[in-house]
Amino acid sequence: MTQVLPVILCGGSGTRLWPISRSGFPKQFLVLSGDxxxxxxxxxxxxxANSVANSSIQLGPTLIVTNEEHRFLALDQLRELKDVQATLILEPSGRNTAPALTLAALxxxxxxxxxxxxxTPADQTVINGTAFTQALQKAVRIASEGAIVILGITPNTPQTGYGYIKAKSDILNKDRDGLMVERFVEKPDEQTAKQYLAEGGYFWNGGMFVLKTSVWLASLKEFRPDILAGAKKAWKTKEQDASADAIFVRPDKDAFNDIPSESIDYAVIEKCPSMERKDAFPIKMVELDAGWSDLGAWDAVWQVGMQDQDGNVISGDILLSNTKNSLVxxxxxxxxxxxxxxLIIVETADVVLVADKANSQDVKNIVGQLTVQQREEKNLHRKVVRPWGWYDSVDEGEQFKVKRICVKPGASLSxxxxxxxxxxxIVVKGIAEIINGDKTLILTANQSTYIPQxxxxxxxxxxxxxxxxxxxQSGSYLGEDDxxxxxxTYGRK
Structure with a gap:
């Protein structure tokens, strides 16, 4: 029986899908697949990832590597999935995917x-789940023999936004043993990408890997011992606590922040095919033809969406007239x-985006301007999710702000x-238990109280x-930091 642990890399902010994706609520937590x-x-x-289990593959707990800020988003969405045991490894800062995978391996x-x-990354979509599961099961079998296995996406367009894998042709053995990886190539220009498709043997690198724990740690020791040593130091003094649905693990903050920031590809994977000793860390590829997309920009969301007879993909309250090939x-x-x-037209409560579909990658330039101007629209929606529920800032002016607040059953604010x-x-619905100075109040709909400064x-x-x-709220300063x-309850003191 082969034991497999899914590792979900749940970092990143998805800036190309702004304004729906924001740093406080990034794209991996959104419903975007259009299926x-x-x-x-x-x-x-x-x-x-959990679909890989069969009569010969036993699943262990799902390991989710995310950051401290998103832990309750991840936990809330985990609660909606049945029979998933999970451990959440919380990064104090983003150090790219190699340190993240190393924590998961430890x-x-x-x-x-x-x-x-x-x-696997947490922010991709697949149309053909059966084909995906079969590819994973094949990759697990090959990895059990000691190889590093990468899933290579069958290309259907000359994409310039992905790195490519050049695989050695071996038609007789590819179904059993996968394909040997000849080399990795960086994101090409359009002419080179067209050449790759015409030549054949090139596949998109979707950032999905299958390998033994020992193989990852040994290869990291060979190529990037500094990352391995830093991760071990951070792991040695980790803290752990359990919720009702999952386990939170926190590596040491200072030690983790000292780890070099590096991707899995650059740290290990791309070094394997060029080694003089090709048998030291054999790397193989399993082809994945399953309608994969990383939804890297709004045009990709349009491509995988359910298009009407005019090629439009819509979501929400929309009226169209003489409109074609657009996402609204x-x-x-x-x-x-x-x-x-x-066109790409995206409306939220506080932002409207209009972009030519051909230039949807350039949404990141707007996010860059928001960063320079230190505007809050980069980070948070008007409606902000909190571990206890959410609040929506419905109106504000000079020295006042109005919020609609929802608190989950059994939850409380600090x-x-x-x-x-x-x-x-003012209570709109439900029952409120309120501490107001030295008094404790129970209020129901249409009752209210006043909290002095x-x-x-x-x-x-x-x-x-x-x-x-x-x-x-009323007063001289209404910032969230007051x-x-x-x-x-949530460790935010």
Missing amino acids: GSQKSLFQQAIER EAREHGEDPILLV YANSRLVSVVGVEN LQMHHHRAEHW GQTHRLANPGKYPLEIIEV IVRFED
Whole structure:
């Protein structure tokens, strides 16, 4: 029985899919595949990886490497999946994929003698799940014999946004043993990409790997001992705590931040084919022809979406007239489009994006301007998800702000106070348990309370249904950083 641990690499901010994807709610947590599924890309990645189990493959817990900021997004979406055991390894900062996989490998050693790691990013989509599962099962069998196995995506267009794998042709043995990798090539220009397709034997590198834990650690020791040593140091003093649905593991912050930032490809994979001793770390490729996309930009979302007779992909409250080959996404209001072609139109509560579909990769330039101007639209939506629920900033002006707040059943905000603002709370529905100074109140719909500036307070939902309130803030400063936490269920003191 071969033991396999799925490893989901859940980092990245997906800036090319702004304004839906933002650093506080990146694309892997969004529903974007366009196939009618209501699961996020992250959830789909977990289910695809777990589909590899069969009579000869035993699954261990899913290892999810994400960052501290997104831990509750990941946990909430994990709760929606049935029968998935997971460990969340929380990176204190982004150090690219090689350190992330190394942390997962160190965790994997604690779940078996030498389990096989099935490594996949969290932000991709696949149309043919059966073909994907079959490719993974073949890769697991080959990896069990000691090879590093990479999935090579069958190209159908001359893409310039992907690295390519040049595989040696071996028609007789490829179904049994996979293909030997001859070399890796960087992202080509368009003419070179067309040449690759015409020549054949080239595949897209989708960043998916299957290999034994021991093989990854040994290859890292050979090529990047500094990354291995740094990860081991950070892992040695890790902290661990369990929630109802998963385990959080935190490597040492200072030690982890000292690890060089490097990708799996650059650290190890691309070095293997060029070694003088070709048998030291054999690398093989399994072809994947399953309708794969990394949804790297809005034009890719259009390509995998359900197109109407005019080639349009729509989501939300949309009215079209004489519009062709466009993607229109409405999040909060009616969007009407007349007499256009080949456009990307994305509406959210606080941002509207209009782009030529051919230039959708350049959305990152707008994100760059937002970064320079330090605008909050880069990081957060108007509606912000929190571990206890969410809030939506529906209106604001000089010295006032209005929020709609929803608290999950059984959840509570931190015990806190504000130096510069007072707050009025009006219960819309549900039951609110409120600490207001030295008083504890129970309020229901249409009841309210006032929190003076500087007063210690807490909002909790003791009921079985979501609690919704309207909060009106007033004061000289209304920033989210005007908060002093005294107690917090989520470790944010």
